[in-house]
Amino acid sequence: MSIVGGFAGCFVLLQQLVNGVTLGSVYTLIALSFSLVMGILGVLNLAIAELFMFGAYLGFSVIARGLPLPLAIVTGMAGTTIIAMVIEKIAYEPLRDMPVIAPMLSTLGFSIILQNLATNIWGSDPLQLPPELFDTRFSMGTISIGAMQLVVIGVTIVLVALLAFIVQRTAIGRALRAVAENREVARLLGVRAGRLTLVAFALSGALAGAAGVLIGLHYATVTPYIGVETGLKAIAVMVVGGTTRIWGALLAGPLIGILEVLTVVYGGAPVRDFTVYGIMILILLLRPQGILGGASTEQGLRV
Amino acid sequence: MSTYYAALFADVGILLLGAISVYIILATGQLSLGNAGFMAIGAYVASYLTVKIGLPLMVALLLAAVVAGAVGVVIGFPALRLKGIYLAMATLGFGEMVRSFFLNLESMGGAGGFHGMAHVSPVYVWGWAGSILLLVTLLERSRVWLEMCAVHDDETVAGFIGLNTTVIKVSAFGFGAAVAAIAGGLFAHHHIYIEPGNFGFERSIDFVLAVILGGSTVAIGALVGAALLVFLPETLRFFADWRLAAFGVLLVLVLLVRRQGLLDRAMFMRSIFKARRA
Amino acid sequence: MKGPSASPLLRLINVSKHFGGIKALDGVSCTVERGQIVGIIGPNGAGKTTLFNVITGAYRASGGDVVFEGESIVRLPPHKIARLGIARTFQNIRLFAGMSVWEHLLVAQPHTEVALRRLLPVGWADPAACRRADEVLALLGLEDVRWRIARTLPYGTQRKVEMARALTANPKLLLLDEPVAGMNTDEAADVRALLLRLRENGLTILLIEHDMTFVMNLCDYLYVLDFGEAIADGPPAVVRHMPRVLDAYLGEED
Numbered sequence: 001m002s003i004v005g006g007f008a009g010c011f012v013l014l015q016q017l018v019n020g021v022t023l024g025s026v027y028t029l030i031a032l033s034f035s036l037v038m039g040i041l042g043v044l045n046l047a048i049a050e051l052f053m054f055g056a057y058l059g060f061s062v063i064a065r066g067l068p069l070p071l072a073i074v075t076g077m078a079g080t081t082i083i084a085m086v087i088e089k090i091a092y093e094p095l096r097d098m099p100v101i102a103p104m105l106s107t108l109g110f111s112i113i114l115q116n117l118a119t120n121i122w123g124s125d126p127l128q129l130p131p132e133l134f135d136t137r138f139s140m141g142t143i144s145i146g147a148m149q150l151v152v153i154g155v156t157i158v159l160v161a162l163l164a165f166i167v168q169r170t171a172i173g174r175a176l177r178a179v180a181e182n183r184e185v186a187r188l189l190g191v192r193a194g195r196l197t198l199v200a201f202a203l204s205g206a207l208a209g210a211a212g213v214l215i216g217l218h219y220a221t222v223t224p225y226i227g228v229e230t231g232l233k234a235i236a237v238m239v240v241g242g243t244t245r246i247w248g249a250l251l252a253g254p255l256i257g258i259l260e261v262l263t264v265v266y267g268g269a270p271v272r273d274f275t276v277y278g279i280m281i282l283i284l285l286l287r288p289q290g291i292l293g294g295a296s297t298e299q300g301l302r303v
Numbered sequence: 304m305s306t307y308y309a310a311l312f313a314d315v316g317i318l319l320l321g322a323i324s325v326y327i328i329l330a331t332g333q334l335s336l337g338n339a340g341f342m343a344i345g346a347y348v349a350s351y352l353t354v355k356i357g358l359p360l361m362v363a364l365l366l367a368a369v370v371a372g373a374v375g376v377v378i379g380f381p382a383l384r385l386k387g388i389y390l391a392m393a394t395l396g397f398g399e400m401v402r403s404f405f406l407n408l409e410s411m412g413g414a415g416g417f418h419g420m421a422h423v424s425p426v427y428v429w430g431w432a433g434s435i436l437l438l439v440t441l442l443e444r445s446r447v448w449l450e451m452c453a454v455h456d457d458e459t460v461a462g463f464i465g466l467n468t469t470v471i472k473v474s475a476f477g478f479g480a481a482v483a484a485i486a487g488g489l490f491a492h493h494h495i496y497i498e499p500g501n502f503g504f505e506r507s508i509d510f511v512l513a514v515i516l517g518g519s520t521v522a523i524g525a526l527v528g529a530a531l532l533v534f535l536p537e538t539l540r541f542f543a544d545w546r547l548a549a550f551g552v553l554l555v556l557v558l559l560v561r562r563q564g565l566l567d568r569a570m571f572m573r574s575i576f577k578a579r580r581a
Numbered sequence: 582m583k584g585p586s587a588s589p590l591l592r593l594i595n596v597s598k599h600f601g602g603i604k605a606l607d608g609v610s611c612t613v614e615r616g617q618i619v620g621i622i623g624p625n626g627a628g629k630t631t632l633f634n635v636i637t638g639a640y641r642a643s644g645g646d647v648v649f650e651g652e653s654i655v656r657l658p659p660h661k662i663a664r665l666g667i668a669r670t671f672q673n674i675r676l677f678a679g680m681s682v683w684e685h686l687l688v689a690q691p692h693t694e695v696a697l698r699r700l701l702p703v704g705w706a707d708p709a710a711c712r713r714a715d716e717v718l719a720l721l722g723l724e725d726v727r728w729r730i731a732r733t734l735p736y737g738t739q740r741k742v743e744m745a746r747a748l749t750a751n752p753k754l755l756l757l758d759e760p761v762a763g764m765n766t767d768e769a770a771d772v773r774a775l776l777l778r779l780r781e782n783g784l785t786i787l788l789i790e791h792d793m794t795f796v797m798n799l800c801d802y803l804y805v806l807d808f809g810e811a812i813a814d815g816p817p818a819v820v821r822h823m824p825r826v827l828d829a830y831l832g833e834e835d
Contacts, residue, residue: 108508110555206357228504271407464689
């Protein structure tokens with residue numbers, strides 16, 4: 001009997017892994033969203049969590065009208081991109097020379113505004129996505145994976161690949177990397193930091209929006225409060241992935257997602273959070289360049 | 304004073320202490336986004352001591368402060384290795400870890416929360432808040448505070464003039480944690496019911512907001528900031544459903560217009576250092 | 582000027598400093614006697630500031646020893662070295678940007694262990710410290726800017742404040758990194774007069790400087806660094822004619 005139980009446990013485990021990877025994909029996108037702004041500007045954009053939430057609602061509105069899924073994703077991304085650029089102009093740009101607290105709190109101001117906006121437009125009760133969407137499931141033995149879950153993972157991979165392409169192969173991507181490396185030198189080399197930060201914010205907004213639509217597909221509900229919970233976790237994912245590393249985030253997302261799902265099954269929600277943040281702190285202290293390793297960016301004593 | 308306003312008044316006192324806890328640590332150049340964690344430790348330890356052990360509140364608060372202070376010192380050491388936003392993120396993680404720790408702690412109620420504390424009036428809350436504010440204001444005029452400012456402005460050079468930056472930074476964490484713990488203990492005994500959700504990231508951010516808005520270079524700034532944060536939403540009632548958005552707009556505006564916060568150390572410079580000439 | 586009976590105040594014995602593959606300092610030895618004004622000169626990048634950083638503990642020497650008043654200080658952290666009586670200024674002024682001049686002069690004073698004196702308001706608890714700060718303010722003519730915040734001060738005044746901060750620590754050895762950089766002849770003369778006065782009061786000074794006239798007119802002894810090595814040393818009158826020294830400076834703008 002215990003052997004059967006063991007096998008059953010295995011399948012539950014594998015099923016959880018699938019859930020974990022799906023959740024992790026969303027984390028990856030949000031982590032990249034944070035990391036674009038962090039890496040280039042050193043600022044923690046606290047509005048990203050609410051951009052993510054807003055994207056979810058925008059996507060929901062599209063789907064609820066029976067419109068196709070790709071449109072929902074595009075609308076969500078477009079909407080949040082625009083908002084992100086507004087935030088850059090008002091919350092970041094005038095404050096860019098100040099210690100990082102100031103722009104960070106300014107983005108917080110925007111996140112408050114966005115939350116209030118969302119609650120007023122859509123109400124504070126959870127909204128359900130049409131259940132028919134979630135009927136399609138594919139079975140591989142005793143593991144089933146929903147069509148929506150595949151969509152989440154698939155879209156994530158596409159977006160991350162796109163981002164990697166932009167960052168590594170295009171001129172603007174090179175400029176972004178240059179600024180991330182060293183602002184002063186980049187400026188001297190003629191990189192227009194102002195336009196660049198706008199691009200960084202826009203990309204970050206797009207990713208957050210996409211993540212939002214996708215999380216709606218994963219959980220089938222949206223509430224105005226998904227921003228904060230997921231946002232903080234995404235910060236942890238960003239750190240574990242190595243703050244500015246794209247592939248690190250792609251790896252760390254599913255890793256943390258799986259870890260989360262497993263600790264909930266075997267320990268409960270508080271253990272989950274405790275573990276995730278504990279790992280984040282350990283990485284910060286012991287391996288700040290993230291799980292993928294690589295050069296440390298710590299600067300030595302400058303006199 | 305109606306009970307509603309009395310409660311708000313108490314909230315200002317508690318928020319003031321939380322803000323001061325951030326202020327003390329920030330004075331050495333370290334941004335802590337996890338002081339709600341220290342507040343939680345204070346709340347739960349103090350509540351445990353009064354409810355389950357039967358200690359008088361004052362003793363419970365002091366002991367809670369010591370416990371939290373010790374945790375703060377322990378946190379302070381690894382914190383030395385992190386700078387700026389990375390430290391902020393680590394403290395954020397710490398705050399969340401503490402919250403989930405108490406969520407898991409069934410002996411103190413877990414998610415269901417803890418109650419049984421005896422109620423204290425806003426006056427009692429302000430007895431502590433006012434005293435600690437006074438203490439810190441006095442401390443701001445001391446040599447120790449100058450050393451903290453030096454560490455804040457240029458840690459390396461602070462070392463060159465003979466300051467033990469490790470001791471200064473770690474002590475600041477300990478002291479800040481202790482003050483946050485008192486805020487927590489008072490919160491517990493004023494609201495007579497606590498749950499881990501009271502001590503999340505939003506709380507930590509509230510502390511930081513109060514300091515930054517009110518003035519991050521003087522302790523009095525924390526008072527201004529705390530009063531603003533508690534009373535402003537009240538005065539924004541006019542905006543009804545858009546009250547919070549209005550607050551967000553105001554926050555952005557204040558940051559744009561007056562960067563250092565409302566109050567500023569330079570304003571008080573001369574009065575701070577009235578030297579006694581021989 | 583030299584005190585043959587007293588041991589040297591500072592001795593560097595074969596000091597080296599490597600950064601990865603780069604040898605910033607290679608076997609540098611020098612001696613500073615009490616009451617001397619010793620200069621360290623050399624082209625840019627010769628390692629002069631690195632030398633200061635090793636002496637003050639900012640960098641740990643890769644090899645060799647630094648001996649201050651007979652005790653090896655090479656393993657001590659910067660704050661302990663400072664408390665032994667070594668103060669310094671910086672090539673790029675490094676003041677505490679948000680602090681006023683007065684606060685600079687209070688915070689840099691010799692360390693006191695008496696807890697009460699440190700925790701109570703300075704005006705009440707430590708009038709001696711306030712008096713000393715007043716004296717240094719007067720010495721450098723900074724009374725007018727007592728309450729001004731450091732970052733609002735003009736460059737020249739900032740330099741003075743940096744010097745004041747170093748002096749207020751009552752050091753035995755003062756390290757000055759390019760004290761007259763960017764100054765005109767009159768200002769440099771003022772600094773020279775000040776340094777001579779300080780020496781009369783028992784201060785020992787080790788300075789890095791590019792301005793040759795200043796160095797020749799002031800220093801008792803010179804060490805010349807080039808590419809991290811001490812290539813020559815001697816009294817200024819001798820050093821200025823050494824071919825090795827002239828070679829090192831060839832092509833250098835003065």
